[in-house]
Amino acid sequence: MSQDTINTTADNRPHDGDPNAPVLEVENLHVEFRTRDGVAKAVTGVTFDLLPGETLAILGESGSGKSVTAQAIMGILDTPPGFVTQGSVRFRGVDIQALPEKERRRYRGEKIAMIFQDALSSLNPVYSVGYQIGEMFRVHRGASRADAKTKAIELMDRVHIPAARQRVNDYPHQFSGGMRQRIMIAIALSLDPDIIIADEPTTALDVTVQAQVMQLLADLQAESKMGLILITHDLGVVADVADKISVMYAGRLIEQARSLDLYSNPAHPYTERLLAAIPRVDMKGQELYTIKGIPPNLTDIPAGCAFHPRCPYAQSICSEKTPPLEVVPGDRRSACHFWKEVLDGSLQIR
Amino acid sequence: MGTYVLRRLLQMIPVFFGATFLIFYLVLGMPGDPLAVMCGERGCDPSTANALRAQFHIGEPLYVQYFEYMKGILTLDFGETFSRRPVLDVMGDAFPITIRLATLAFIIEIFIGVPLGLVAGLRRGKFFDSSILLGTLLIISIPIFVIGFLMQYFLGLKLGWFRPTVSGEAPWNELLLPAIVLGTVSLAYIMRLTRTSVVENIHADYVRTAVAKGLPHRRVVTVHLLRNSLIPVVTYLGADIGALMGGAIVTERIFNIKGVGGTLYQAINRGEAPTIVSIVVILVIVYLVFNLLVDLLYAVLDPRIRYA
Ligand SMILES: Nc1ncnc2c1ncn2[C@@H]1O[C@H](COP(=O)(O)OP(=O)(O)OP(=O)(O)O)[C@@H](O)[C@H]1O
Numbered sequence: 001m002s003q004d005t006i007n008t009t010a011d012n013r014p015h016d017g018d019p020n021a022p023v024l025e026v027e028n029l030h031v032e033f034r035t036r037d038g039v040a041k042a043v044t045g046v047t048f049d050l051l052p053g054e055t056l057a058i059l060g061e062s063g064s065g066k067s068v069t070a071q072a073i074m075g076i077l078d079t080p081p082g083f084v085t086q087g088s089v090r091f092r093g094v095d096i097q098a099l100p101e102k103e104r105r106r107y108r109g110e111k112i113a114m115i116f117q118d119a120l121s122s123l124n125p126v127y128s129v130g131y132q133i134g135e136m137f138r139v140h141r142g143a144s145r146a147d148a149k150t151k152a153i154e155l156m157d158r159v160h161i162p163a164a165r166q167r168v169n170d171y172p173h174q175f176s177g178g179m180r181q182r183i184m185i186a187i188a189l190s191l192d193p194d195i196i197i198a199d200e201p202t203t204a205l206d207v208t209v210q211a212q213v214m215q216l217l218a219d220l221q222a223e224s225k226m227g228l229i230l231i232t233h234d235l236g237v238v239a240d241v242a243d244k245i246s247v248m249y250a251g252r253l254i255e256q257a258r259s260l261d262l263y264s265n266p267a268h269p270y271t272e273r274l275l276a277a278i279p280r281v282d283m284k285g286q287e288l289y290t291i292k293g294i295p296p297n298l299t300d301i302p303a304g305c306a307f308h309p310r311c312p313y314a315q316s317i318c319s320e321k322t323p324p325l326e327v328v329p330g331d332r333r334s335a336c337h338f339w340k341e342v343l344d345g346s347l348q349i350r
Numbered sequence: 351m352g353t354y355v356l357r358r359l360l361q362m363i364p365v366f367f368g369a370t371f372l373i374f375y376l377v378l379g380m381p382g383d384p385l386a387v388m389c390g391e392r393g394c395d396p397s398t399a400n401a402l403r404a405q406f407h408i409g410e411p412l413y414v415q416y417f418e419y420m421k422g423i424l425t426l427d428f429g430e431t432f433s434r435r436p437v438l439d440v441m442g443d444a445f446p447i448t449i450r451l452a453t454l455a456f457i458i459e460i461f462i463g464v465p466l467g468l469v470a471g472l473r474r475g476k477f478f479d480s481s482i483l484l485g486t487l488l489i490i491s492i493p494i495f496v497i498g499f500l501m502q503y504f505l506g507l508k509l510g511w512f513r514p515t516v517s518g519e520a521p522w523n524e525l526l527l528p529a530i531v532l533g534t535v536s537l538a539y540i541m542r543l544t545r546t547s548v549v550e551n552i553h554a555d556y557v558r559t560a561v562a563k564g565l566p567h568r569r570v571v572t573v574h575l576l577r578n579s580l581i582p583v584v585t586y587l588g589a590d591i592g593a594l595m596g597g598a599i600v601t602e603r604i605f606n607i608k609g610v611g612g613t614l615y616q617a618i619n620r621g622e623a624p625t626i627v628s629i630v631v632i633l634v635i636v637y638l639v640f641n642l643l644v645d646l647l648y649a650v651l652d653p654r655i656r657y658a
C-alpha cells in the first residue's frame with residue numbers, strides 16, 4: 001500500500017506545486033457539544049491558515065475552545081457529545097473533514113500530529129516508551145519490531161533523551177515530566193508530519209523544563225520546516241517562538257496578528273487586557289492586572305460581542321451586534337467594533 | 351521479582367498451616383461419633399474398635415491428631431476413608447473431573463464474558479448495553495440451583511441438546527452444560543466488570559493519543575483500551591479459579607457429577623474427617639497458588655506495580 005499518495009475526490013483537488021500555499025486552512029469551523037445542560041457552542045466560526053514552516057499560537061483563557069479546535073482539526077472529537085456543525089479543514093487543499101474515517105485516519109500522525117498537555121496520562125501506562133514510539137512505524141510503515149525499536153531509539157536521541165538505548169524499554173512512569181513530554185514529541189515527530197499541533201505542551205511542567213521543551217520544539221521545527229500550532233493560555237510562553245498569534249474568546253477568534261504587532265499594539269480590548277496581565281520585569285512591585293469577571297458560559301454566550309460584560313470600553317452597540325472579524329491594516333484582524341480606537345488608544349474607559 | 355516470589359511462597363506456609371488447622375478443628379468438632387459411622391448398626395467388637403481408635407487417633411488431643419495428619423501429608427499419605435479406601439485414591443478420582451468442569455467454566459467465562467463486556471462498554475447506553483446490564487442482573491439475583499435446574503430441564507430434557515446428567519467418567523462433552531451453569535454467575539460478574547472498566551478507560555487520555563496516532567480503530571480498542579481494562583478482570587478471574595474448584599458442590603449435585611464437590615458433600619454428611627480435611631487442604635493450596643499467580647500476572651499487566 002502506498003502511503004505517500006492519498007486519494008482525493010474530484011472536488012477535493014490538492015494544490016500541487018506551490019510551495020508557499022498554506023498547509024492548513026481552517027474555514028468557518030463550528031463545533032458544539034450537545035449535553036444534558038444544553039448545547040455548548042465551543043467553537044464558533046474559527047478561520048485561520050498555516051503556512052509551511054510557520055508557527056501559529058492560539059491563545060485564550062481556559063474554556064475558550066482551543067483544545068476543541070485542535071481536536072476538530074485532528075478529527076478526534078468526542079462524538080457524541082461533540083459535533084462539527086459547519087466549516088472545513090483543508091490540508092494542502094484537501095477537505096479532510098469530508099473524507100471517510102478510513103482515509104482520514106491516514107492523515108493522523110502521518111500529516112498532522114498532536115502533542116497533549118499531560119504526557120503522563122497521554123501515554124499508555126502499560127507499554128514501554130519504545131513500543132509506543134515504534135508503534136507508529138509498525139502500523140503506518142509496516143516495520144518489523146526490531147526496526148521499529150531502532151527508529152524509536154533514533155527519535156529518543158533526536159529529542160535529547162539521555163541514554164536512549166538503555167531507556168527504550170522503560171515505561172512512562174519511570175521518566176520525569178519533561179522527559180515524558182519529549183517522548184510525546186518523539187511520537188509526534190516520528191513520521192515527519194507537515195504539521196504538529198501542540199496543546200499546552202508545557203503547562204504541566206516546571207518553568208525551567210518548560211523553556212527547554214519549548215526550545216526543543218522550536219529547534220525541531222527549524223530543522224524540518226513543519227508547521228506548528230501552539231496552543232497556550234500563557235502569552236509569555238509564545239512570545240519568542242510564534243510567527244503569528246490567534247486569540248480566542250468564548251469559541252471565537254477575536255484577534256489575529258503577527259506576534260510583534262500583537263504585542264506592541266493589540267487591536268482588541270481582550271488582547272490588551274491579556275497583555276496587561278503578564279508579569280513584566282520593568283513593572284516589578286506594581287500590582288498585576290487581572291481581567292475582571294469570568295469567561296461566559298458556552299451554553300449561554302452573551303448576545304452581541306461575547307466580551308462586552310467584561311469589556312471596559314463596551315458601548316450599547318456591543319451588546320446588540322456581534323462584531324465580525326474585520327481586516328485591519330497590517331495583515332491582521334480584529335473582532336471589535338472599535339478596533340481603530342483601540343489601536344490608536346483613543347478609547348475612554350467607562 | 352525473584353525475592354518477591356520467594357517471600358510470597360514463605361508467606362504461604364503460615365497461611366497454609368493456619369487454614370488447615372482451622373478446618374481440622376471445625377471438622378473434628380462436628381457432632382457424631384466417627385466409630386458409630388464406621389461400625390454401622392451392629393457396632394464393632396472392642397478389639398476392632400481399639401484398632402480403629404489407634405489408626406484414626408480418635409480421642410487423642412486435637413494437636414496430636416493434627417500433627418499425625420500433617421506428618422502423613424508430607425509423604426502423600428492422606429489417610430483412609432471409613433470404608434478403608436486411601437483418601438488419595440478418592441481425590442485422584444474426584445479432582446480430574448472437577449478440574450475439567452472448572453476449566454470449561456473458566457474458558458466460557460473468559461471467551462464469552464470479556465467480549466460481551468467489551469462490546470457493552472463500547473456501546474454504553476445503547477440497547478445492547480442495557481440488555482447486558484439487565485441480563486447479568488437477573489443471573490446474579492437468581493440462585494444458582496434454580497438456574498441449574500432450569501437449564502437441565504429445558505436444554506437437557508426438553509430440547510435434548512445436552513445429556514441431563516453426567517456419566518461416571520464425566521467426559522468433556524457431557525460436562526459442557528454443567529460448566530455453563532457453574533460459570534454463569536461469574537460470567538455475569540466478568541461481563542459487568544469488563545464493561546465498567548472499558549467505560550472508565552474509553553475517555554482516557556492515552557486512548558485519545560492512540561486515535562491521534564492514526565491507529566486503526568480495532569487496534570485502539572484491543573491493544574490500548576482492552577489491555578488496560580483487563581487489569582481488574584484478571585484479578586477477579588484469579589480468585590474465581592479457587593471458587594470454581596470448591597464451589598461446584600451445587601452444580602455437581604444437580605448433574606450427579608462425582609467430582610470434588612460431590613465427594614466433599616458426602617464426606618461431610620458422614621463426618622469423614624480425613625477426606626474433608628484432605629480435600630480442603632488441596633483447595634487451600636490451589637487457592638494460594640492462583641493468588642500468587644494473579645499477583646505476578648498483575649505486575650506483567652501493569653508495569654507501574656513493582657514488587658520490592
Ligand atoms: N467532552 C466534552 N463534553 C462536553 N463539553 C465539552 C467537552 N470538551 C469540551 N467541551 C466544552 O468545550 C469548551 C471548550 O473546551 P476546550 O477544552 O476547548 O477549552 P480550552 O480552551 O482548551 O481550555 P483549557 O485552557 O482549559 O484547556 C469547554 O468549556 C466545554 O464547555
Ligand code: SF4
Nearest residue numbers: 305308311318336337
Ligand atoms: S466590541 Fe465592544 S465589548 Fe466587544 S471588545 Fe469591542 S468594545 Fe469591547
Ligand SMILES: [Mg+2]
Nearest residue numbers: 066067068199
Ligand atoms: Mg485545552
